[in-house]
Amino acid sequence: MEAKVFKISGVATAAALSLAFLAGVAEAGEKIKVKDITGREVEVSVPVERVILGEGRQIYFTGALDTEAPFKRVVGWRDDFQKADLDGYNIYLKKFPEMARIPTFGGMKDGTFDIEQAVTLKPDVIIMNIDAKSATEESGYIEKLSKVGIPLVYVDFREKSLENTDPSMRLIGKLFGKEQKAEEFVKFHDAQIARVTDVIAKTKDLKKPVVFMERAGGYSDDCCMSFGSENFGKMVELAGGVNLAAKIIPGTFGTVNPEQIIASNPDQVIVTGANWELYVPGGAWVGVGPGADKALARKKLAALMKRPAFTDIKAVKDGDVHAIWHQFYNNPYQFVAIQQIAKWLHPDLFKDLDPEATFQELHQRFLPVDYHSGYFVSLKDDT
Template sequence: MLRIVIAILIALVPAVAFGGEQAAGDKQAPTIVTDIAGREVRVNAPVKRILLGEGRQLYLIASLESKDPLARIVAWRNDLIEADPATYAQYLQAFPRLADVPAFKGQENGLIDIESTIVLKPDVVLLNLEAKRANEDAEYVEKLAELNIPVLYIDFRHYPLQNTEKTIRLLGKIMGREARAEEIIAFRHQAMARVSDVLDRARPPRPRVFIERIGGYADDCCLSFGAENFGNYVELAGGHNIGSDFIPTTFGQLNPEQVIASNPEHVVITSADWAAYVPGGHWIPLGPGADPDVTRKKLEWFTERSAYTDIAAQKTRNFHAIWHQFYNSPYEFIAVQQLAKWFHPDLFADLDPDATFAEYHRRFLPIEFRPGYAISLSDSPS
């Protein structure tokens, strides 16, 4: 049935939809690249029509193409609109035609909207690594290949410290922005070194840290991270991630009794404005422009969770909240800086993650930096 639909769409769509109206730029040429899944894929580069299998891929597209990040985007999934409304509002204000970019629904590990993809005829489809199994089981990748629509897998989420820079270089190559990609990578290295160099010299004791993942999105406790993603960020910031002791994969869950027995000295909640998903929930609306009085008040609710009864962090008020989207973006170096400042305030008194992120915005992004990505109770009165 799908093949019949494809044939009908091909017959009905005018030739212009198949790349007849390319954006101005360099002449395209066949190029072989290797994606994050290790697949060798042929693309016509520089690509001029990109379909984003996840809207939050805009974070990197905009970094590489800051003058007009929409020039190459023909469609995107609607997750950024719903999961990060404050950032979406910033881009919409800067580029009003963003509202007209076709958006489709979907899930992080789900199937792409193949009919829309066929109609739009992009030069490349970008999918997150976790969507690989579903799309290949459905043979969508092969079906698109028959129409000369290549698919590339990228990754910020499952192995970000291993794959983010590979992803930056991959997109830099297919977009003809290799020099820009290297500038971004150099900035990341410098930002991370401001933490690692200090820790290598001082070698401080590592506090026990529990990361509560997607705090307020659901009532369940206690979703967390294993040794990857935020679990890895904790280690890079000079802490010990409790989840790494029990969770064998990137994502997992601990029971409240185990959290209490582990007695974390710091609790870090990852959260965001999820009004689109959980209206009135306990989520903390972190993100650009967030009101610190509001986010601090919402963080207070977490101190009374049963999983944190009489733990060390409760006694010292070392409860912190950080923007959840750091787990799925090229910005994780900001999260590492912020965590290091919370875990070792004396060592990192002069470190300012907001200033680092503001500089990244100034150099690489088409929107202004607005604070609001983190909040803590340890620096507020009891």
């Protein structure tokens, strides 16, 4: 990957910006050292009052802690929320129209983050997803930010999401001065996963179906993106399934060729999707998500199963084909996905489990917007 740099002109500019930044900062709270998800020790004044979100979808965790006013600390954010989750974006926008006025940034991974703009916003911290770490290090972003007095911390809800969600939420809770709220969320998160994993662990001679997880099916003409042993791949395993791609994809994300899918003949297929109209207008993607048109999503899901990799496999013949909201792969609500996958894989074992009710409870207890159904569909559903 070619290293890219911030739009900043020379050492003199950096020094001037540093002085401007420091002059504009009032006496903050307590200065503490925190360890981010990579183990880096970072000095931050807490509670932070001005935050730049390295990804717009980080509002998923911001909203879980600052429930009454999820944007009160956000002085800038990446421009991905609307594009990646249009339905969710519009729900937040209707209740919090002020979010449309928050300055947006490009990404550090593509080198379009503007450090001069960031400095003018006087952030107390930048929260960055771990998948941007390599690009950040290659381009010297940490050093450039340090020169102008801006700390950066990494969180992770994507690469090793089941392992890093709890420590990431605790870190954000410490930054926000919301440690108790973060602990309440972590307790709820873990208890909801245990409702699946405890049952799986106690069930003797459990027959585990082979599952093919297709990442963003229909987003492009390529077939077929999937997950290795982490992210949705890990969710499948926790839900009592065998992830087809676990031994094929060495990392978190990768591709499985159509011939391998046919040869593996999976028992179940789960496709991730969302409303990606702003990314791929009129695309074949399955638009599940908050308030989705389930009939249309089901129709598009059925159409995807007409591709050569799927037409003759067991899952399609039996109707065990499902779609689930893609953004579960990048937020702290994965427990809802685990419950729904478990219900698909083992309907008799989890007949009393209601993932919709779990997601509703999450919204009622922690989130600033109302729940809207539409996050999952199945070809076995009634029309």
